[in-house]
Amino acid sequence: MPNTTRHLTIDGRPIEAENGMTILQAARRNGIYIPTLCDLPTLPPHGSCRLCIVEIEGWPKTPTACTTAVQEGMVVRTDTPRLRDMRSELLRLLLSEHPLSCLACTEKDHCDECMVTLRKAGVTTGCGSCPKDGQCEIQKLVEYIGLGEDLYPIRYRNVPVEHEDPFYDRDYNLCVLCGRCVRVCESLHFTGTLTYTNRGSRTLVGTAFGQSHLEAGCSFCGACVDVCPTGTLTEKVRKWDGVPEREIESTCVLCGLGCSLRLLAKKNKVIGSLPVEGHLCVKGRFGITELVSHPYRLASPQKTTDGRLMAVSWDEAIAAAVERLSSCPPGGFAMRVSADLCTEDLYVAQKFARVVMSTNQVTAVPQDAYGQGMNGIVRLLKKAAPLDVIEGADAILCLELDTRFAQSVLEADLLRARQRGAKLYTIHPDHHSLSLHADRWLQPAPGRTAEALASLARLMGSEAGGDAEEELLLLAGDLREAHNLVVLVGPEALYHPDSDTLLEAVEKLAQLTDASTIMPAAEGNLVGSLLAGAYPDLLPGGSAASDAGQRRQIGQLWGRSLPELAPLDEPSVLYLIGVQPSASGEASVIYQNIDQLLDGQHADMVLPTAAFSEVNGTVVNIEGRVLPLRRAVPPPGEALPSWQILCRIAQAMDVPGFDYASAEDIQAEMAELIAGYRPGAHLSMDTLTPAFQPPEPARDASKAAEYHHMYMGFPMTRRVEGLRALKR
Amino acid sequence: MYKDGYKSVFENYSGAQDNLISLLQHFQKQSGYISQECVQEVARFLKISENHIYGVASFYSQFTFQKPGKNHIKVCLGTACHVQDGQLLANEIRDLLGIQSGQVTADGFFDYQEVACLGCCAQAPVVEINGQIYARMTTTKLMKKLSEYE
Numbered sequence: 001m002p003n004t005t006r007h008l009t010i011d012g013r014p015i016e017a018e019n020g021m022t023i024l025q026a027a028r029r030n031g032i033y034i035p036t037l038c039d040l041p042t043l044p045p046h047g048s049c050r051l052c053i054v055e056i057e058g059w060p061k062t063p064t065a066c067t068t069a070v071q072e073g074m075v076v077r078t079d080t081p082r083l084r085d086m087r088s089e090l091l092r093l094l095l096s097e098h099p100l101s102c103l104a105c106t107e108k109d110h111c112d113e114c115m116v117t118l119r120k121a122g123v124t125t126g127c128g129s130c131p132k133d134g135q136c137e138i139q140k141l142v143e144y145i146g147l148g149e150d151l152y153p154i155r156y157r158n159v160p161v162e163h164e165d166p167f168y169d170r171d172y173n174l175c176v177l178c179g180r181c182v183r184v185c186e187s188l189h190f191t192g193t194l195t196y197t198n199r200g201s202r203t204l205v206g207t208a209f210g211q212s213h214l215e216a217g218c219s220f221c222g223a224c225v226d227v228c229p230t231g232t233l234t235e236k237v238r239k240w241d242g243v244p245e246r247e248i249e250s251t252c253v254l255c256g257l258g259c260s261l262r263l264l265a266k267k268n269k270v271i272g273s274l275p276v277e278g279h280l281c282v283k284g285r286f287g288i289t290e291l292v293s294h295p296y297r298l299a300s301p302q303k304t305t306d307g308r309l310m311a312v313s314w315d316e317a318i319a320a321a322v323e324r325l326s327s328c329p330p331g332g333f334a335m336r337v338s339a340d341l342c343t344e345d346l347y348v349a350q351k352f353a354r355v356v357m358s359t360n361q362v363t364a365v366p367q368d369a370y371g372q373g374m375n376g377i378v379r380l381l382k383k384a385a386p387l388d389v390i391e392g393a394d395a396i397l398c399l400e401l402d403t404r405f406a407q408s409v410l411e412a413d414l415l416r417a418r419q420r421g422a423k424l425y426t427i428h429p430d431h432h433s434l435s436l437h438a439d440r441w442l443q444p445a446p447g448r449t450a451e452a453l454a455s456l457a458r459l460m461g462s463e464a465g466g467d468a469e470e471e472l473l474l475l476a477g478d479l480r481e482a483h484n485l486v487v488l489v490g491p492e493a494l495y496h497p498d499s500d501t502l503l504e505a506v507e508k509l510a511q512l513t514d515a516s517t518i519m520p521a522a523e524g525n526l527v528g529s530l531l532a533g534a535y536p537d538l539l540p541g542g543s544a545a546s547d548a549g550q551r552r553q554i555g556q557l558w559g560r561s562l563p564e565l566a567p568l569d570e571p572s573v574l575y576l577i578g579v580q581p582s583a584s585g586e587a588s589v590i591y592q593n594i595d596q597l598l599d600g601q602h603a604d605m606v607l608p609t610a611a612f613s614e615v616n617g618t619v620v621n622i623e624g625r626v627l628p629l630r631r632a633v634p635p636p637g638e639a640l641p642s643w644q645i646l647c648r649i650a651q652a653m654d655v656p657g658f659d660y661a662s663a664e665d666i667q668a669e670m671a672e673l674i675a676g677y678r679p680g681a682h683l684s685m686d687t688l689t690p691a692f693q694p695p696e697p698a699r700d701a702s703k704a705a706e707y708h709h710m711y712m713g714f715p716m717t718r719r720v721e722g723l724r725a726l727k728r
Numbered sequence: 729m730y731k732d733g734y735k736s737v738f739e740n741y742s743g744a745q746d747n748l749i750s751l752l753q754h755f756q757k758q759s760g761y762i763s764q765e766c767v768q769e770v771a772r773f774l775k776i777s778e779n780h781i782y783g784v785a786s787f788y789s790q791f792t793f794q795k796p797g798k799n800h801i802k803v804c805l806g807t808a809c810h811v812q813d814g815q816l817l818a819n820e821i822r823d824l825l826g827i828q829s830g831q832v833t834a835d836g837f838f839d840y841q842e843v844a845c846l847g848c849c850a851q852a853p854v855v856e857i858n859g860q861i862y863a864r865m866t867t868t869k870l871m872k873k874l875s876e877y878e
Contacts, residue, residue, distance in 0.1 A: 186780070191777070192776065192777030192779055192780045193777065193779055194779065195777075195779045195780055195782060195783030196783050196787070197782065197783055197786045198786050198787070199786075199787045207779045207782070208764075208767060208777075208778040208779045208781065208782035208783075209764055209767075209782060209793065216778070216779050217777060217778070217779070436771070436772065436775060436777075437775060
């Protein structure tokens with residue numbers, strides 16, 4: 001076995017490193033600081049800023065630590081008077097193209113206190129009001145290296161600041177051309193939106209023909225903004241919020257992938273969201289702040305008095321809710337819940353309906369959206385593969401999956417697989433983000449995807465070619481050759497009126513080719529809503545509501561016999577959690593949400609609830625992983641987590657079994673019905689039963705596109721302005 | 729699949745990413761510039777982003793993104809021409825055509841470039857119009873010459 005360990009000395013300390021590591025990596029691993037501006041551990045070395053120069057005994061020059069591999073017996077010095085001089089000179093040269101009054105201003109020390117020069121200088125000339133002030137890596141480097149006396153005159157580029165794209169501004173007058181953004185776009189996200197244009201002193205980071213990022217194919221994942229060491233790329237919403245006070249790790253609920261994220265909080269406000277490692281999509285990176293920190297969030301309970309909604313205290317609101325609910329017959333109550341809520345909320349909601357109101361009429365939104373496809377969805381979820389099967393796939397088939405915006409996290413995985421040699425096939429009626437990269441793009445007529453897929457499954461099943469279209473035959477041939485096929489079913493495919501045919505074909509195809517299937521659904525907690533039993537046809541744990549044995553067992557746990565499945569009469573009380581009331585209807589509506597009603601909508605009671613960034617709880621992603629939500633900030637005003645509101649009402653109605661003190665209490669009860677339910681668990685979804693009754697009448701699929709970007713029943717574009725610019 | 733005029737060219741290439749520069753050279757020679765459409769088609773063929781192609785092409789001075797004018801004017805500002813007041817000729821043309829070096833008039837009739845040396849210093853200052861060298865130019869002679877093209 002070859003010896004892979006190398007011994008070297010850095011600053012007099014003997015150090016062991018692995019062969020192939022760079023000096024910088026070895027130093028970092030041993031806690032030795034070498035200044036650098038362009039290097040990031042996640043990116044390939046670049047060697048452009050030159051600040052990491054080191055002295056190596058026996059070497060005539062000063063190589064950069066980030067591009068020099070370790071060698072046996074090397075003696076490295078990272079901090080000598082000669083290096084300090086050279087670094088200071090390098091920094092001065094870098095700063096000759098970077099306005100630096102934030103460093104040189106004589107009034108800097110009094111700035112925070114007296115603000116004598118506040119924004120006297122324009123933002124671009126870099127006075128203390130540079131949006132990156134206090135978070136800028138150049139400031140830190142200057143502190144470490146020192147500038148010396150003589151600064152070079154600044155060569156101001158005088159290019160216009162680019163404001164036209166949503167979410168972030170670009171001021172290339174501040175750019176030091178470290179290339180982090182170009183590299184992160186190209187080598188981590190494979191989007192290739194950013195490039196160096198021109199050369200020499202005219203080099204700038206930009207796009208083809210000076211297009212906006214939107215035109216240039218950007219997915220707005222924000223990775224470039226995250227890695228920018230200067231104020232060149234800054235998030236619009238967070239621009240003047242300064243340094244966050246704390247970071248809380250939580251989970252994004254804006255789609256079913258459940259990416260981990262860091263919520264940045266200052267005072268009692270979420271001011272930003274960043275990926276923990278890897279990626280976030282545009283919704284998770286730029287959508288959350290405006291959504292949860294919006295000033296129009298509901299902050300106090302309201303009750304309709306004389307035709308107008310008036311703010312009331314919680315006690316009054318609970319009393320009013322109890323009055324409405326206790327006069328409501330069991331057949332006249334219906335509850336609708338959003339699948340963006342945490343599982344604890346959904347569990348308590350269905351228990352509320354089944355125990356307090358003695359009805360099974362609790363429906364999470366996906367059932368309305370997917371209708372007859374629900375059973376197919378459950379069957380696919382039961383077999384859902386973990387996302388990392390993409391890493392081992394040799395062929396990937398994507399069904400109506402557009403990974404440009406909402407699923408851009410997957411795009412990086414798919415393109416990395418393709419670069420590794422996996423074949424990428426896509427079936428999509430329109431031009432989409434994968435059509436450039438796909439090895440084969442089958443383009444059925446709009447609305448004919450299910451048909452195309454059904455013929456494909458038929459073709460794969462029979463050895464004889466038949467008289468199918470050439471494209472289809474070619475694709476079938478390719479798929480037959482795949483050993484390790486992964487099929488991804490895009491969220492849009494689920495809205496088709498014939499989604500049941502489509503999902504059946506997927507199942508058949510997966511069976512024939514022994515493929516893994518992944519279904520990145522649009523809801524944050526679709527699986528949680530199924531496991532919690534937030535559907536008339538499903539009980540907690542995922543068994544069928546028609547199963548009398550299960551009903552008895554759950555009834556024993558709850559100390560109350562469960563109602564039998566009964567058809568819904570015309571409801572007289574409609575309890576909506578994270579769902580919009582429909583325009584018409586005679587029912588009395590209790591509207592529990594984070595945001596105000598839309599114009600023209602009516603509710604008798606409005607109860608303010610907490611957003612996902614304000615609760616402790618769990619969601620279950622499409623792989624079956626139980627992911628934690630952590631409270632980053634308190635809810636606005638008097639708003640409460642949804643389960644707490646329901647428990648208060650139940651307690652006021654003297655129904656036992658709703659005295660949870662925390663989300664953990666609810667988790668403990670759920671764990672008795674959902675095997676292994678606890679944060680961090682990877683659940684088997686085998687207990688889910690495809691017990692959904694087909695809807696009557698067949699549902700209208702026209703709102704599919706809108707449904708795609710919803711949170712708590714609202715299109716995200718209502719509050720997140722930038723999203724309006726992204727024509728889906 | 730590909731737009732007219734591109735498919736026949738692409739047939740001679742494998743589609744590997746290192747085809748990029750020779751493809752760009754081909755189209756630069758064929759149309760005198762790299763159009764936006766050309767970048768789009770090459771991007772589709774090589775499966776790389778348009779931005780990446782633009783980055784490569786803008787690095788090399790052999791590629792231009794500007795459709796050339798019908799007539800090409802070059803003014804030499806090399807050492808000899810500089811000493812002989814070539815700058816006056818350059819100023820004259822800029823004023824007359826209302827464009828800077830590297831630009832094309834709005835009607836696409838002239839393009840104009842200031843170059844370092846045309847290699848005939850003995851005849852400085854020189855101006856080149858459509859490949860023809862005009863020696864010992866003065867502003868009067870230049871005006872007269874250009875009026876022949878109007």
